[in-house]
Amino acid sequence: QSVLTQPPSASGTPGQRVTISCSGSDSNIRSNYVYWYQQLPGTAPKLLIYRNNQRPSGVPDRFSGSKSGTSASLAISGLRSEDEADYYCAAWDDSLIGSVFGGGTKLTVL
């Protein structure tokens, strides 16, 4: 059971906009930054969004992050087949005094 809750799966068709949710609590999402990672099959995770809504250099602006209260979301617009991957949210937890990850969401591009 992960501290941060994500839907196990999501799907969309090419060109569509998809959002993935991440639900937490006061001790993690409300109080701290949220990060998002993309993990393509058989590869290491890649930082997609940092500090709630910032994109590292090289990440397309099709990817965007937001946070409100104890929840966060990752939005992917103009969905492409290469976006098919597992997506994880993460945050620092003040109560656990450590980093926590969501359980991951498998995105399927139909």
Add this chain to the structure above:
Amino acid sequence: QLQLQESGPGLVKPSETLPLTCTVSGGSIRSSVYSWGWIRQPPGKGLEWIGSLYYTGKTYYNPSLKSRVTVSVDTSKNQLSLKLTSVTAADTAVYYCARHEGDLGPYFGYWGQGSLVTVSS
């Protein structure tokens, strides 16, 4: 370009200690800015943070693993190490090392490719 490369035994027997090393190239592990961490992923499952060594010298560990984990650096070899004691089959996973990009939290900008460790007799 910073590169991280994990190395380890591949197979560890139950109750033994799992030793992993992460060799950093293209940059110094001794930094007053960057911190380093370990994350693992059991086969077919999600990511789990193991622990981190911050540039301040302080270590933080996952409470569920804290009694069994040690994260340290060898600056002479530019390496990060992980020791996990009393392993069981539940510790079978791909182990990643990663660099923190400044924040106290899961802000990992660089990752190694991962090292699969299987716990089995």
